[in-house]
Amino acid sequence: MSRYRMVAAAIIPILVLSACNSSASPSPSSAAPQASTPAATTQASAPAASASTVAASPGTKFKGISVNILTFNGPQVAEPLQRRAPDWEQLTGGHVNVVAVGFQTIYDKALLDASTGTNSFDAYVFDPQWMGDFTGPGYLLDLTDRVTNDPQLNWQDIGPFFRDFNATYNGKVYTIPLDGDFHMVYYRKDLLEKDGVKPPATWDDYLAVAQKYNGQDLNGDGQPDYGSCIAKKKGAQSYWWIISIAAGLLQGKGTNDGAFFDTSNMNPLFGPNEAITKALETYAKTKDFGPPDELNMDVGGSRGLFTTGRCALTMDWGDIGTLTPSTYAQDKTGATITPGWTQVLDRASGKLVACDATTCPNAVNGVNYAPFASFGGWSGAINAKAPKENQDAVYDFLSYMSSPAISGIDVTLGKTGYNPYRTSHFDNIQPWLDAGLSQPAAENYLGAIKSSLTNANMVLDLRIPLTKRYEQDVLDTAVSQYLAGELDAAGTEQAIADGWNAITEEVGKDKQLAAYVASLGVQR
Amino acid sequence: MASSDSSLELEPREPVPSGSAFRARATRRAAQTADAWRSDGAARWLFIWPAVLLILVLSIFPLVASVALSLGRLAFHQGGVDLKIIGFANYQQLLFGLERSHFLGVLKAPNPIGWAVVLATLALCAVAWTRAARGGRVRPIGLLLRLVGGLLLVGSVWVLVQALASDGGRPGALIVTLIFVFAGIVLQYALGLGLAMLLVQQVPWRRFFRIVFLIPLTITPVGVGYMFLMMTDTSKGPLEPIWVALGLRDFTWVTDPWLARLAVIIGDTWQWTPFVFIVLLAALESLDQEVREAALVDGAGRWQSFRHITLPAILPVTTTIILIRLIEGFKIIDMPNILLGGGPGTATQSLTLQAYIDWNTLNLGRSAAIAYLLLILVSVVATVYVSFVRRRVTDLA
Numbered sequence: 001m002s003r004y005r006m007v008a009a010a011i012i013p014i015l016v017l018s019a020c021n022s023s024a025s026p027s028p029s030s031a032a033p034q035a036s037t038p039a040a041t042t043q044a045s046a047p048a049a050s051a052s053t054v055a056a057s058p059g060t061k062f063k064g065i066s067v068n069i070l071t072f073n074g075p076q077v078a079e080p081l082q083r084r085a086p087d088w089e090q091l092t093g094g095h096v097n098v099v100a101v102g103f104q105t106i107y108d109k110a111l112l113d114a115s116t117g118t119n120s121f122d123a124y125v126f127d128p129q130w131m132g133d134f135t136g137p138g139y140l141l142d143l144t145d146r147v148t149n150d151p152q153l154n155w156q157d158i159g160p161f162f163r164d165f166n167a168t169y170n171g172k173v174y175t176i177p178l179d180g181d182f183h184m185v186y187y188r189k190d191l192l193e194k195d196g197v198k199p200p201a202t203w204d205d206y207l208a209v210a211q212k213y214n215g216q217d218l219n220g221d222g223q224p225d226y227g228s229c230i231a232k233k234k235g236a237q238s239y240w241w242i243i244s245i246a247a248g249l250l251q252g253k254g255t256n257d258g259a260f261f262d263t264s265n266m267n268p269l270f271g272p273n274e275a276i277t278k279a280l281e282t283y284a285k286t287k288d289f290g291p292p293d294e295l296n297m298d299v300g301g302s303r304g305l306f307t308t309g310r311c312a313l314t315m316d317w318g319d320i321g322t323l324t325p326s327t328y329a330q331d332k333t334g335a336t337i338t339p340g341w342t343q344v345l346d347r348a349s350g351k352l353v354a355c356d357a358t359t360c361p362n363a364v365n366g367v368n369y370a371p372f373a374s375f376g377g378w379s380g381a382i383n384a385k386a387p388k389e390n391q392d393a394v395y396d397f398l399s400y401m402s403s404p405a406i407s408g409i410d411v412t413l414g415k416t417g418y419n420p421y422r423t424s425h426f427d428n429i430q431p432w433l434d435a436g437l438s439q440p441a442a443e444n445y446l447g448a449i450k451s452s453l454t455n456a457n458m459v460l461d462l463r464i465p466l467t468k469r470y471e472q473d474v475l476d477t478a479v480s481q482y483l484a485g486e487l488d489a490a491g492t493e494q495a496i497a498d499g500w501n502a503i504t505e506e507v508g509k510d511k512q513l514a515a516y517v518a519s520l521g522v523q524r
Numbered sequence: 525m526a527s528s529d530s531s532l533e534l535e536p537r538e539p540v541p542s543g544s545a546f547r548a549r550a551t552r553r554a555a556q557t558a559d560a561w562r563s564d565g566a567a568r569w570l571f572i573w574p575a576v577l578l579i580l581v582l583s584i585f586p587l588v589a590s591v592a593l594s595l596g597r598l599a600f601h602q603g604g605v606d607l608k609i610i611g612f613a614n615y616q617q618l619l620f621g622l623e624r625s626h627f628l629g630v631l632k633a634p635n636p637i638g639w640a641v642v643l644a645t646l647a648l649c650a651v652a653w654t655r656a657a658r659g660g661r662v663r664p665i666g667l668l669l670r671l672v673g674g675l676l677l678v679g680s681v682w683v684l685v686q687a688l689a690s691d692g693g694r695p696g697a698l699i700v701t702l703i704f705v706f707a708g709i710v711l712q713y714a715l716g717l718g719l720a721m722l723l724v725q726q727v728p729w730r731r732f733f734r735i736v737f738l739i740p741l742t743i744t745p746v747g748v749g750y751m752f753l754m755m756t757d758t759s760k761g762p763l764e765p766i767w768v769a770l771g772l773r774d775f776t777w778v779t780d781p782w783l784a785r786l787a788v789i790i791g792d793t794w795q796w797t798p799f800v801f802i803v804l805l806a807a808l809e810s811l812d813q814e815v816r817e818a819a820l821v822d823g824a825g826r827w828q829s830f831r832h833i834t835l836p837a838i839l840p841v842t843t844t845i846i847l848i849r850l851i852e853g854f855k856i857i858d859m860p861n862i863l864l865g866g867g868p869g870t871a872t873q874s875l876t877l878q879a880y881i882d883w884n885t886l887n888l889g890r891s892a893a894i895a896y897l898l899l900i901l902v903s904v905v906a907t908v909y910v911s912f913v914r915r916r917v918t919d920l921a
């Protein structure tokens with residue numbers, strides 16, 4: 001009896017305490033219903049409402065509303081969200097909970113959260129490439145009306161490419177851009193100018209420049225350095241670089257031409273053909289001028305080597321430009337559009353043909369440039385099943401983060417991982433100077449970005465259902481096997497084609513073709 | 525037990541009770557028994573069933589649900605997700621289809637060494653089976669099971685040599701995992717036993733080294749992965765000056781598949797040797813010193829003492845350690861993933877890493893199929909190991 005009483009006496013207080021505790025400190029999700037105060041609902045239900053546009057008392061508009069945002073643990077990408085959240089909370093009374101996870105797990109976490117009806121996240125700051133998997137089943141909120149009527153966001157200030165492609169799917173806006181991503185080549189401007197060497201225009205030039213500087217002491221420490229540093233680690237960014245190298249060989253007639261599949265029959269362009277053979281061989285040759293462990297180096301490694309002056313060339317997103325201040329590479333770095341090719345793939349024969357006015361109408365001096373908008377840039381999307389007041393609050397926060405005043409600062413800071421994507425980011429040079437770039441460096445950097453963004457042959461990243469499997473599984477594995485010598489070029493091309501065809505068949509060829517064509521059907 | 529014993533001793537000494545006193549005592553006893561039963565029953569219910577339910581919910585249900593997952597494919601639709609059953613297509617893809625080269629490897633005709641290994645295995649199995657059949661101690665069903673086991677062994681060796689001892693062959697995730705497991709266990713046991721033998725002696729700083737040797741075990745595997753990632757980085761890692769001083773500026777762990785696998789095995793060994801060490805140290809310290817001293821007095825050498833006294837004495841502990849490391853080793857993922865991402869190529873891609881990659885791309889069906897094949901493999905290897913070792917331990921006893 002006494003034991004029974006003791007157990008009961010021990011359990012009852014525990015249960016009572018647990019109950020008290022849970023009611024005293026509700027979880028973020030349980031806080032949502034409490035937030036449905038009449039005032040908040042009324043304000044939030046106004047179309048395209050935002051913190052700065054509605055005449056509400058500062059600090060009360062989203063009072064009591066707590067929103068969960070899933071994103072990358074970087075520490076970039078999550079950093080600006082976490083740093084800016086208290087400011088927004090001060091302005092609106094809302095609360096932002098940033099849930100940061102590893103890059104490899106964002107996609108499955110977000111998709112499973114939405115598809116299983118768990119809906120523990122109100123918004124996702126993720127890769128807009130994955131929209132194909134989210135918009136079809138209706139997991140994302142249509143933001144078209146909101147963004148076009150939001151003075152805080154200033155939608156028209158966002159670059160046309162990022163507005164029309166990154167944020168839009170099948171004519172509807174689903175994401176708010178926070179970052180602008182595409183590849184460029186960075187070079188040691190001081191060295192090339194001293195030697196009278198021009199920045200590489202073609203990939204053959206790239207290899208020649210890399211060979212010239214490989215093994216020389218590039219940073220004055222008495223040790224030999226490297227001609228080229230391109231991250232090649234499996235499970236990291238390796239597959240994006242091969243797309244960049246192949247892009248100019250695959251796409252000649254403008255963005256709508258596509259660089260991944262033949263838009264008439266969904267046959268993979270990354271398959272057995274001369275363009276991919278050449279791209280693979282070029283990619284492998286860059287190894288000869290890189291650090292010995294380049295095969296195991298991710299983009300963090302290549303950035304570290306370039307900013308410490310150990311590489312003459314590298315390929316990267318816009319991040320290098322903002323990482324150079326206070327490093328060895330400050331004021332020694334030049335940026336240029338990703339090199340192109342003087343040949344392009346004839347899709348009917350699988351052979352390479354010379355660029356001319358018909359095959360490469362956008363070529364400059366005979367070089368077909370095809371800057372690759374890899375990844376596309378971190379963007380915020382809202383869960384269609386999140387409570388209405390949470391949708392309004394999290395939209396307001398994302399709009400605040402993307403607003404010209406806020407993003408104009410964040411894109412100049414290397415720690416954010418965000419790159420410029422608004423017209424105002426290019427027009428207003430002062431924040432760049434404040435961030436530590438010199439006037440010439442800032443102008444060079446922004447000029448390279450502009451020349452890529454205005455190129456009519458820009459390559460859109462793949463954005464159809466199961467995109468992640470096409471690129472991060474099949475392409476990444478095959479390219480990694482090629483670089484490691486497990487497969488030859490022909491075997492690699494066949495492995496990619498077989499893997500891609502299997503995924504296409506799994507979803508349905510017609511469905512995937514329609515999705516691919518729709519993703520390219522942007523009128524710019 | 526103590527209370528019941530004392531009551532047995534006291535009962536005969538008590539006077540015979542009167543009728544009313546007897547009834548009162550009987551009532552009181554019945555009430556006490558009911559309370560005791562209620563108390564014990566409640567406690568049993570309270571303490572056991574939550575755990576049982578938790579295990580059922582967290583282990584058994586997912587185990588059953590993942591069978592369905594491995595036979596299906598996810599399809600996302602408006603407002604939800606469906607599991608479309610596709611039979612054994614995921615298993616077919618892994619064992620015979622598009623993923624075979626990643627799962628099993630590229631299998632080519634064995635070279636002469638490979639043939640020699642296969643024939644030697646075949647001969648050993650034949651001899652063992654013939655001896656068992658002639659001995660007359662094994663029942664027919666036992667002989668049949670031995671035959672099946674022998675064929676499985678020869679088949680496994682055939683696959684192994686086609687991947688490892690052939691021209692153009694390449695091991696897949698399954699064989700890479702086996703390499704990690706067996707190479708890791710051998711190294712960890714040898715080092716752990718050596719360190720335990722060393723520290724069981726009265727050496728200076730004994731207590732300090734015991735603690736130091738345990739540190740790797742306390743670090744999270746992901747942390748160990750990042751530590752080895754830095755240490756093996758020859759171009760910009762913290763050990764770069766040492767590599768350069770040793771004339772290994774252009775040396776790299778990552779372009780050669782076997783060096784990459786070695787790096788993973790070294791990292792895994794660094795982390796798990798302390799586990800083997802601490803358990804063996806406890807086993808060695810509990811040994812009866814008199815037996816060894818008597819052997820030494822009788823003229824046995826150190827090696828003889830170790831071989832015939834120490835090793836048999838710690839055999840039960842050894843069996844357990846190896847079984848634990850065997851089961852744990854098959855699940856290796858952190859080190860190959862953090863250190864090399866499974867590369868170069870697929871050189872360090874373990875089964876769990878392959879399942880993880882599929883999981884990340886929401887190919888949950890194939891991921892579950894890999895997990896089930898791993899479960900079968902671990903179960904077979906562990907069962908064979910346990911039955912093999914049990915017989916040896918019984919023989920020794």
